[in-house]
Amino acid sequence: MKRIIIDTNFYVAFKRNDAEAVNLLQRADYIGVNTVILGELLAGFRCGNKERDNRAELDRFLDSARVNLLVVDDETSEFYAQVFSELRLKGRPTPSNDLWLAASALQHGLALATFDDHFTHISSILLALR
Numbered sequence: 001m002k003r004i005i006i007d008t009n010f011y012v013a014f015k016r017n018d019a020e021a022v023n024l025l026q027r028a029d030y031i032g033v034n035t036v037i038l039g040e041l042l043a044g045f046r047c048g049n050k051e052r053d054n055r056a057e058l059d060r061f062l063d064s065a066r067v068n069l070l071v072v073d074d075e076t077s078e079f080y081a082q083v084f085s086e087l088r089l090k091g092r093p094t095p096s097n098d099l100w101l102a103a104s105a106l107q108h109g110l111a112l113a114t115f116d117d118h119f120t121h122i123s124s125i126l127l128a129l130r
Contacts, residue, residue: 004128005032005070005105007098007114008040015057024113024128031067032110036100038069070104079103083122092121 004024006014011033013021025031045054061067080103087094094102102122105112111128112119119125 002028002128003030003032003108003110004028004113005034005101005108005110006037007101007112007116008037008044009115010113011037011041011058011061013115020129021113029066030110031064032070032104032108033062033067034070034101034104035072036097036104040097070108072100072104076100076103076107079106082106083125086123087121090121092118094118094121 002024010021014025041058042055045051045058048054062069080099083094083099083102083106087099098116098118101114102112102119102125104110105125111126113128115129119127
């Protein structure tokens with residue numbers, strides 16, 4: 001069973017029919033979408049010229065039985081603090097939204113599907129594409 005959480009860039013790659021992204025999603029039994037990532041996607045749609053179409057596609061994706069929306073809660077905040085302090089000690093600044101994504105991945109025991117390399121500096125995270 002493959003359990004993943006997806007990053008914004010992974011969703012975009014999937015929508016562009018990137019073979020690696022499509023293949024991983026086809027094999028996943030559980031797909032997590034963090035609410036912070038949902039916000040990034042919606043913001044991107046709003047700034048683009050196909051907001052209605054993009055939202056409709058995202059709604060269909062979110063309606064899949066395998067896709068689960070993961071909210072940020074007090075437990076996520078504890079994982080955020082852990083990741084933040086680890087990366088700070090390593091001198092590896094990371095965008096705040098990506099810290100929340102990493103925290104959700106750790107909290108729920110999910111492999112992170114992303115194309116960003118900075119996640120490799122988080123010692124306890126499992127990456128789906130590596």
